[in-house]
Amino acid sequence: MSDIQERVVVTEVGMRDGLQSIARTMPTEFKRRWIDAAYAAGVRHMEVASFVPAKLLPQMADADEVIAHALTYDDLIVTALVPNLKGAQRALASGVHRIVAPISVSTAHSLANVRKTPAEMIESFAAMRALIDSAASERASASAGARRVELIAGLSTVFGCTLQGAVPYADIAAIARAALQAGADVIALGDTTGEATPRQVGEIIELVREVAGHKLRSLHFHDTRGLGLANTLIALQHGIREFDASLAGLGGCPHAPGATGNVNTEDLVFMLDSMGYETGIDLAGLIASRDVLAKALPGEPLYGYLARAGLPKQFSATAQRQRIEPSESQVLQ
């Protein structure tokens, strides 16, 4: 192992993907506490809200307040999910740093989810791009130091679709190309339905990288079939260094049909730590932050292997490194 640790970005998406997938609405005060606890544990990337009509997703009605709180931390990168131009206007006004716009590769899923075809979503994406650029040029004349808002094309149902079944590789490449032409700063790939498998993950990353190069940046796995961390491992091997995850696997029951929980943040950070990647996140602090969820959502199942089994006795950054070095064997003396 090299002495220089490679950095991996873990984006906590539980406040958005997790909370919008459960029936209850978390009170705003608890969302603030969750952000505080995650920040205290070292998390510096969070997707904290989505801008969708409150009648569709009451869980996200307090998006502005939650984002305003997140923005009180200077070095926290704050992301919001935005499905349309109206949402993009609200997101821009809120001051977020990153906007993720979902674009389904499956036409069936796209129609069911946003009542638009993928081609129509690309048009909407291009309009968001124009809006962001025009807002940026206004800001540039007002203040030279303003940070440019990053527009991420969040390709969804990339690894399979519960409605359509298999998603042709050619469709994935076509949507990625169209999103880039429409002005995407970044391409993210989402396993919306928890169907991704390791060999496929490697193939699709290479496929999209041919189209998008370094603009292919992040992966979003669900752990529906227990392969979330195995898929992450393959993505790491294919050069991906940014992953979404949810504290306590919030947002879906891995033990029920149709489960759709994100990869568990604690288990992901444990794996990354054990492999020598630097996340900046303190595992003990992260596990302690589950208390906010337990208090805010009593009775809601909290998942995760590490939180229940605990860290292995041998496990600390020091022990991991020491173990790499050959030592004198005492065992057969």
Add this chain to the structure above:
Amino acid sequence: MSDIQERVVVTEVGMRDGLQSIARTMPTEFKRRWIDAAYAAGVRHMEVASFVPAKLLPQMADADEVIAHALTYDDLIVTALVPNLKGAQRALASGVHRIVAPISVSTAHSLANVRKTPAEMIESFAAMRALIDSAASERASASAGARRVELIAGLSTVFGCTLQGAVPYADIAAIARAALQAGADVIALGDTTGEATPRQVGEIIELVREVAGHKLRSLHFHDTRGLGLANTLIALQHGIREFDASLAGLGGCPHAPGATGNVNTEDLVFMLDSMGYETGIDLAGLIASRDVLAKALPGEPLYGYLARAGLPKQFSATAQRQRIEPSESQVLQ
């Protein structure tokens, strides 16, 4: 993907490792039915019993009967776990094809588990070797076609120990070397305490392969910290083609402190299938075989992602292969 599928051996160890880790004893008749159901699903390698004193492990008191039933299937490879010479005598008499003798790399674990040091276990292992060889030469004079019993050194606590903490790599290499000198046909590596992590798995496989070459054959992971399949993936990349697993993850609760369940057979086979490996195991049959456990052990938790979420719509050997081929994109037409 090549048209020739590489074969991976999955050994069902639930009848041994799973059943000896739960409090209740499964009636012999249900063990027979489990073997029947696993065989019907295509499983051709099973570790069905251990030869330990019945007062220590009443769950294994019917080892002879269970093995006799397993041996009614001509093409089923039957394994028993054996901790000492007495057990080896019983195992030989039973007619099993493979004997696994556990040898802890951690002295603390070895003393706690079998009240012997690793060096003493190696001596015991050498005595088993002599016993097997002498039985083989007797059999050879009686019947020329008799199959030679394979003696496997099952190195345990290889990836960490709950008592000792980190296990020095030099100790692992020393024990592997000693086991080979004592006559091991095969070296297997066990993550007894569920502490293995992906980078470590790759390093230890390479380390032991330097000592054991092709005699390093199989890996035994527990899923205590959710990394069982990620670790399997790394082992596959390092050339391992044989893995232990338990139906329904029997033998430990992944959601309780100290959980020690084996990797789940169904989830493992799903991952292997999805990657184009040939296991000979039918997933639907495997999932159906969980019924035997549900009936035999009412109330016992049965784990596994796939059994609960179901196969993805896209998933069949055909669909997986088709998806590899580029297709004409229709999505933006």
